[in-house]
Amino acid sequence: xxxxxxxxxxxxxxxxxxxxxxxxxxxxxxxxxxxxxxxxxxxxxxxxxxxxxxxxxxxxxxxxxxxxxxxxxxxxxxxxxxxxxxxxxxxxxxxxxxxxxxxxxxxxxxxxxxxxxxxxxxxxxxxxxxxxxxxxxxxxxxxxxxxxxxxxxxxxxxxxxxxxxxxxxxxxxxxxxxxxxxxxxxxxxxxxxxxxxxxxxxxxxxxxxxxxxxxxxxxxxxxxxxxxxxxxxxxxxxxxxxxxxxxx
Amino acid sequence: xxxxxxxxxxxxxxxxxxxxxxxxxxxxxxxxxxxxxxxxxxxxxxxxxxxxxxxxxxxxxxxxxxxxxxxxxxxxxxxxxxxxxxxxxxxxxxxxxxxxxxxxxxxxxxxxxxxxxxxxxxxxxxxxxxxxxxxxxxxxxxxxxxxxxxxxxxxxxxxxxxxxxxxxxxxxxxxxxxxxxxxxxxxxxxxxxxxxxxxxxxxxxxxxxxxxxxxxxxxxxxxxxxxxxxxxxxxxxxxxxxxxxxxx
DNA sequence: GGATCCAACCAATCGCAACCAATCTTATAT
DNA sequence: ATATAAGATTGGTTGCGATTGGTTGGATCC
Numbered sequence: 411x412x413x414x415x416x417x418x419x420x421x422x423x424x425x426x427x428x429x430x431x432x433x434x435x436x437x438x439x440x441x442x443x444x445x446x447x448x449x450x451x452x453x454x455x456x457x458x459x460x461x462x463x464x465x466x467x468x469x470x471x472x473x474x475x476x477x478x479x480x481x482x483x484x485x486x487x488x489x490x491x492x493x494x495x496x497x498x499x500x501x502x503x504x505x506x507x508x509x510x511x512x513x514x515x516x517x518x519x520x521x522x523x524x525x526x527x528x529x530x531x532x533x534x535x536x537x538x539x540x541x542x543x544x545x546x547x548x549x550x551x552x553x554x555x556x557x558x559x560x561x562x563x564x565x566x567x568x569x570x571x572x573x574x575x576x577x578x579x580x581x582x583x584x585x586x587x588x589x590x591x592x593x594x595x596x597x598x599x600x601x602x603x604x605x606x607x608x609x610x611x612x613x614x615x616x617x618x619x620x621x622x623x624x625x626x627x628x629x630x631x632x633x634x635x636x637x638x639x640x641x642x643x644x645x646x647x648x649x650x651x652x653x654x655x656x657x658x
Numbered sequence: 659x660x661x662x663x664x665x666x667x668x669x670x671x672x673x674x675x676x677x678x679x680x681x682x683x684x685x686x687x688x689x690x691x692x693x694x695x696x697x698x699x700x701x702x703x704x705x706x707x708x709x710x711x712x713x714x715x716x717x718x719x720x721x722x723x724x725x726x727x728x729x730x731x732x733x734x735x736x737x738x739x740x741x742x743x744x745x746x747x748x749x750x751x752x753x754x755x756x757x758x759x760x761x762x763x764x765x766x767x768x769x770x771x772x773x774x775x776x777x778x779x780x781x782x783x784x785x786x787x788x789x790x791x792x793x794x795x796x797x798x799x800x801x802x803x804x805x806x807x808x809x810x811x812x813x814x815x816x817x818x819x820x821x822x823x824x825x826x827x828x829x830x831x832x833x834x835x836x837x838x839x840x841x842x843x844x845x846x847x848x849x850x851x852x853x854x855x856x857x858x859x860x861x862x863x864x865x866x867x868x869x870x871x872x873x874x875x876x877x878x879x880x881x882x883x884x885x886x887x888x889x890x891x892x893x894x895x896x897x898x899x900x901x902x903x904x905x906x
Numbered sequence: 907g908g909a910t911c912c913a914a915c916c917a918a919t920c921g922c923a924a925c926c927a928a929t930c931t932t933a934t935a936t
Numbered sequence: 937a938t939a940t941a942a943g944a945t946t947g948g949t950t951g952c953g954a955t956t957g958g959t960t961g962g963a964t965c966c
Contacts, residue, residue: 586772
């Protein structure tokens with residue numbers, strides 16, 4: 411390939427001096443013209459794939475070196491787009507798709523213990539932020555959730571309200587990003603819980619330790635005590651963890 | 659599945675230049691388009707089961723590899739879900755997740771300070787988990803990243819290597835979910851940083867405080883000292899934060 | 907001397923086929 | 937009738953060969 415400067419390939423002279431002293435734009439590589447023609451006549455639309463280079467050199471009757479020089483120009487210009495192993499494509503507008511792996515894929519790989527450790531990594535910090543930043547209305551919503559969870563008369567309903575409580579806390583941070591992280595975690599948690607442990611362990615004793623723990627958390631947040639909120643949430647999750655696995 | 663890079667599947671052109679200024683909405687996986695069409699024409703309703711992959715490749719006339727790539731996209735998008743031994747199903751409304759808002763939306767709403775607080779909420783905990791669980795190979799990768807960051811001779815390159823270092827730490831937790839949370843955070847961070855602060859602040863002093871902080875973190879992880887790792891990461895982020903905002 | 911051509915090689919990707927593990931179905935034994 | 941085992945089906949994974957854009961070095965031509 412040619413020499414690179416900071417803008418790209420140094421390729422053709424931009425202009426030349428005729429014998430009569432009049433500058434003339436050279437504009438294009440001969441091959442470049444052929445390529446443009448080939449694309450137009452061939453009816454290629456945005457997104458379409460051009461023939462492979464090794465085929466093009468036969469269609470156009472040029473060497474691969476100069477073909478690639480022409481393609482380089484077209485790519486620099488933005489007309490085409492190339493990628494090794496795939497081919498050369500007519501440029502089109504696509505969404506930049508960041509493409510996180512789907513939750514189902516994650517939930518398949520993550521073990522219940524890892525899930526618990528992830529919750530322990532994130533949720534106490536969220537409780538701390540909530541204590542530091544929550545508005546009065548947010549605290550009100552949290553307390554409402556706590557009460558509904560307490561009054562829940564079925565195990566399923568309790569889980570729903572427990573979910574809502576934890577999410578209300580994340581919402582109380584006033585930090586969209588933290589809320590988004592919590593939601594992401596929670597989505598995976600639902601998938602994992604559904605597929606694995608929870609249902610296997612005993613469902614009975616809607617023991618009141620969780621309710622007490624909830625109270626400690628909510629009180630710490632209402633008291634705007636970040637350290638206590640962090641500790642309370644950590645204790646709560648450790649308690650849940652202990653019930654599931656018998657330890658951390 | 660295709661090869662993953664740190665952003666996801668390598669697939670179609672990420673961006674393109676509209677020479678005529680008119681954006682042309684195109685490009686999904688091609689197969690993805692076919693699949694969407696197939697689902698619509700086939701009258702599949704939420705909860706219905708799609709034909710097996712080995713049948714679909716005949717109906718659509720594509721290879722199983724690329725079919726699965728299309729299905730991956732649809733699953734990530736939430737329109738289908740799959741389970742080994744059962745099949746592929748159209749997502750039913752009940753179990754459809756609340757649809758995470760796209761990264762772009764979040765990055766628009768989140769302030770740099772909130773971003774920093776989110777990092778402070780998650781990354782120290784990740785460092786702790788890394789110290790507790792990292793394998794020897796993982797530590798090696800981390801140290802390699804640290805060295806590359808140290809040797810970076812441009813600010814841009816440093817940022818890239820710094821990114822890689824932090825991600826290597828998240829990877830060292832061995833916890834797919836934590837890694838996924840980190841990636842989610844990082845995606846938003848890139849969008850926010852790009853749009854707002856970072857570039858506005860001074861770029862000069864590649865001061866060595868960050869390098870020293872990196873060393874402290876890496877050493878703590880290598881020493882398998884979770885508490886120290888947590889503290890070191892927290893100190894590092896506080897230091898970065900101080901440089902950006904002048905305080906926490 | 908510089909551009910061009912050619913051939914060989916590299917690395918990313920794709921298509922294919924075989925294999926794995928979870929699940930469902932069916933047959934068989936008690 | 938129920939329980940258990942064997943087989944079939946399904947999504948998930950891996951390895952191989954072919955294809956494709958990217959790169960390099962030497963031969964050739966002006």
